[in-house]
Amino acid sequence: MLVVLTLVSFSSFTTISAVEDQFNVNLSVTAPGVDGASPSVPTGLMATAVSTSQINLSWSASTDNVAVTGYKIYRDSVYITTVGATNYSDTGLSSNTLYAYTVSAIDAAANESALSASASATTFSAATGGGSTGGSILPLIYDVISLPSQTGALITWKTTVATRGSLSWGLTSNYEQGITSETFFDTVHSATISGLLSGTEYLFGIKVESGYGRMNSLGGQTFKTLPITQANLNANHFTATAKKESILLKWNNPTTPNFSEVRIIRSSSFYPADPTDGEVIYEGTEDVFDDSDVDIGTRYYYTLFAKDLEGNYSSGVLASARIPIPGEVTPKGEDSFPNLPPAPNVDPLIASLTFFDFDFIQDGKLIATTRGDESIMIDGAKDLTVSLDYRKVPEVLKTIAITLTHPVEKDRTFSFLLRVNKEKTLYTATIGALGDSGTYKVNISVVDYRNRGLKNIAGELVASAQALLTGDQKFFSVLMIVLSEKIWYILLLIIFILVVLKTIKELMEQKKKRKNIGLLVCEIDEEKKVY
Amino acid sequence: MKKFSIFIFCFAFVWGVNPLFAAVMNSTNYSIQSDSINFGGGLSTSTNYKDESTFGEIAVGKSASSNYNLKAGYQQMLQVYLALGTVADVTLSPSIDGTVGGVANGQTVVTVTTDDPAGYELYIKASSTPALVSGVNFFTDYVPVGANPDLTFITPVAASRFGFSPEGSAIVSRWKDDGSSCNTGALDTADSCWDQIGTVNKLVASEATSNYPSGTQTTLKFRASSGGSNLQAVGTYTATTTVTAIAL
Numbered sequence: 001m002l003v004v005l006t007l008v009s010f011s012s013f014t015t016i017s018a019v020e021d022q023f024n025v026n027l028s029v030t031a032p033g034v035d036g037a038s039p040s041v042p043t044g045l046m047a048t049a050v051s052t053s054q055i056n057l058s059w060s061a062s063t064d065n066v067a068v069t070g071y072k073i074y075r076d077s078v079y080i081t082t083v084g085a086t087n088y089s090d091t092g093l094s095s096n097t098l099y100a101y102t103v104s105a106i107d108a109a110a111n112e113s114a115l116s117a118s119a120s121a122t123t124f125s126a127a128t129g130g131g132s133t134g135g136s137i138l139p140l141i142y143d144v145i146s147l148p149s150q151t152g153a154l155i156t157w158k159t160t161v162a163t164r165g166s167l168s169w170g171l172t173s174n175y176e177q178g179i180t181s182e183t184f185f186d187t188v189h190s191a192t193i194s195g196l197l198s199g200t201e202y203l204f205g206i207k208v209e210s211g212y213g214r215m216n217s218l219g220g221q222t223f224k225t226l227p228i229t230q231a232n233l234n235a236n237h238f239t240a241t242a243k244k245e246s247i248l249l250k251w252n253n254p255t256t257p258n259f260s261e262v263r264i265i266r267s268s269s270f271y272p273a274d275p276t277d278g279e280v281i282y283e284g285t286e287d288v289f290d291d292s293d294v295d296i297g298t299r300y301y302y303t304l305f306a307k308d309l310e311g312n313y314s315s316g317v318l319a320s321a322r323i324p325i326p327g328e329v330t331p332k333g334e335d336s337f338p339n340l341p342p343a344p345n346v347d348p349l350i351a352s353l354t355f356f357d358f359d360f361i362q363d364g365k366l367i368a369t370t371r372g373d374e375s376i377m378i379d380g381a382k383d384l385t386v387s388l389d390y391r392k393v394p395e396v397l398k399t400i401a402i403t404l405t406h407p408v409e410k411d412r413t414f415s416f417l418l419r420v421n422k423e424k425t426l427y428t429a430t431i432g433a434l435g436d437s438g439t440y441k442v443n444i445s446v447v448d449y450r451n452r453g454l455k456n457i458a459g460e461l462v463a464s465a466q467a468l469l470t471g472d473q474k475f476f477s478v479l480m481i482v483l484s485e486k487i488w489y490i491l492l493l494i495i496f497i498l499v500v501l502k503t504i505k506e507l508m509e510q511k512k513k514r515k516n517i518g519l520l521v522c523e524i525d526e527e528k529k530v531y
Numbered sequence: 532m533k534k535f536s537i538f539i540f541c542f543a544f545v546w547g548v549n550p551l552f553a554a555v556m557n558s559t560n561y562s563i564q565s566d567s568i569n570f571g572g573g574l575s576t577s578t579n580y581k582d583e584s585t586f587g588e589i590a591v592g593k594s595a596s597s598n599y600n601l602k603a604g605y606q607q608m609l610q611v612y613l614a615l616g617t618v619a620d621v622t623l624s625p626s627i628d629g630t631v632g633g634v635a636n637g638q639t640v641v642t643v644t645t646d647d648p649a650g651y652e653l654y655i656k657a658s659s660t661p662a663l664v665s666g667v668n669f670f671t672d673y674v675p676v677g678a679n680p681d682l683t684f685i686t687p688v689a690a691s692r693f694g695f696s697p698e699g700s701a702i703v704s705r706w707k708d709d710g711s712s713c714n715t716g717a718l719d720t721a722d723s724c725w726d727q728i729g730t731v732n733k734l735v736a737s738e739a740t741s742n743y744p745s746g747t748q749t750t751l752k753f754r755a756s757s758g759g760s761n762l763q764a765v766g767t768y769t770a771t772t773t774v775t776a777i778a779l
Binding site for chain 1: 611613614615617618619620621622623624625626627628629630631635637639641647658662663665670753755757763764765766767768769770771772773774775776777778
């Protein structure tokens with residue numbers, strides 16, 4: 001409120017003028033954990049008509065004291081939707097009509113910024129659609145890029161004007177395997193293809209149509225999916241058991257012919273992430289090691305790497321143990337990654353990971369997963385490779401580890417690391433056959449060191465009984481293995497038993513013969529009437 | 532005749548009587564709800580309104596004009612042009628977590644324009660003390676360590692503070708510094724020299740010459756802070772503040 005005062009002095013006939021204004025200084029004090037600050041106002045809003053029924057919007061990102069979670073879009077002052085990106089395609093509009101848009105930013109606490117400056121556009125006139133009049137020009141396709149993965153590909157392309165496109169693909173130039181179509185008109189396009197064979201070359205073609213109905217196409221494009229490679233096989237069932245004055249490490253060496261030796265790295269801070277990330281405490285081909293150089297009360301983290309004949313190391317398997325201080329009660333079933341805060345204090349990319357982002361591969365084939373059912377059916381008698389696309393996680397210092405819990409013995413867990421491959425396309429690990437059938441609880445832990453956060457992802461591995469032996473079948477199978485290993489002892493035992501039985505039989509027969517002889521003598525005497 | 536008219540006006544003014552009670556002039560954004568006896572002419576302008584006014588006119592009423600420029604006075608007297616740009620409300624940000632504490636900052640700009648060859652003075656005051664209040668809860672007004680403003684804003688760990696710091700070419704020496712102390716030197720170091728607002732007009736800026744027509748901007752910075760051990764009640768806090776420009 002502005003107030004103007006004019007004071008008059010009678011004596012000198014001069015004036016003293018004063019003006020004043022009143023304003024408020026406001027502040028919100030919030031409850032703990034409550035975010036009361038609104039994001040900044042979106043700027044640079046642009047509205048571009050791309051067809052008779054679509055207008056594309058884009059704007060610059062807002063900032064927030066915590067994080068911007070979305071943008072609310074208003075058409076002619078009426079709210080229409082909320083989006084997470086800084087662009088939006090508004091469809092279903094009337095032709096040759098002027099629309100005005102504004103955008104506001106919101107955060108997780110539902111704080112909303114003020115509305116952006118308005119931007120307007122008029123949809124194309126229906127009269128010019130499909131023809132070559134007005135602004136109708138032939139759309140050109142350029143910057144076609146394919147990013148193949150093991151079982152799919154991401155194809156991106158651009159067009160000189162906003163278009164709506166479709167992409168077809170196949171093993172031949174007929175593009176017989178599939179087609180995906182866009183809904184919106186835009187100048188930047190992308191299509192994701194999945195369910196492809198690994199290590200296979202595919203052909204694809206693109207067709208586009210502008211808002212004026214002008215069409216163009218580009219064919220004969222190719223990409224080759226990445227081959228599924230198996231990482232070095234890890235050792236299995238690596239355990240660390242605290243004894244009175246040492247920690248006993250046990251494991252099963254890989255059974256592959258190119259296995260060379262194992263290397264065990266120890267650290268008192270966290271699991272070593274690679275074969276040089278800590279103190280080497282053992283190298284060799286044994287399957288047990290007693291770590292006696294330990295302090296009581298200190299937790300030790302071990303990572304065991306299996307090395308092949310070419311010198312390549314496996315991703316690593318994990319175990320940790322701590323000798324309790326005398327009198328201390330040790331809790332059972334300690335977390336594999338203690339002392340780390342849970343999500344969401346992790347990078348957004350890590351926070352968005354799900355079980356389905358991980359590929360489970362056996363015999364070089366991807367095991368199909370069903371979204372919504374975090375269970376993977378595997379063959380428990382075969383090696384298992386787990387992979388994560390390199391692009392799905394940020395390039396920050398992190399540890400990706402998987403812990404399996406035995407179907408029956410719940411205290412029995414087995415953890416292993418996922419490490420980046422040489423091509424920097426995957427985080428991957430291969431473990432040997434699980435050995436026992438049943439449902440293994442899976443916990444994938446992604447430790448974000450930069451943000452000091454931990455993302456846990458739960459799932460299940462259902463080891464099928466196809467190649468495994470359960471119940472009685474397993475009992476007899478085990479018996480057969482035992483028999484095969486002790487066959488010579490068993491044969492000797494059988495021979496011994498046979499000899500003993502034969503000897504007993506002979507003795508019995510001799511005794512019987514003597515008795516028969518005695519009776520005969522007696523009979524002779526009767527005939528002779530002589531005793 | 533003219534002297535007689537002046538006498539009549541002054542008599543009416545002193546006794547608090549409005550000579551006329553009708554809203555005599557209107558525009559979309561501005562109205563003069565009462566007028567005085569018209570004795571001659573000065574020129575009052577705004578972006579939305581023009582008023583050929585005279586000596587003795589007292590423009591009283593609500594103004595929604597974005598900027599009001601007054602040129603008033605008896606035609607035979609020294610005419611003074613004095614304008615004060617509308618001062619925007621301030622929202623201190625970010626909001627402060629009442630339990631863990633924090634610091635919130637905000638600022639607004641005051642533009643004073645005058646053709647008075649003697650210049651002007653700009654004052655600030657709060658409507659209450661403490662100034663920043665929310666019902667019965669408040670932030671303690673900033674109290675400098677000594678007689679002069681504090682170069683840096685200090686908040687005890689178990690307390691709250693609310694203060695202000697003016698910046699601009701026209702600030703008076705109290706708000707200037709030499710890099711280590713305030714009310715000394717010629718520096719206008721950013722975010723330095725903090726004091727409470729208070730309920731008594733406090734001189735912020737002054738110029739001894741006309742700055743017409745460009746005017747002079749003074750930035751008023753406000754800061755609220757709650758110490759880490761201070762438990763500040765949740766709420767929306769407001770400090771109602773008044774700035775006054777006086778032509779000298």
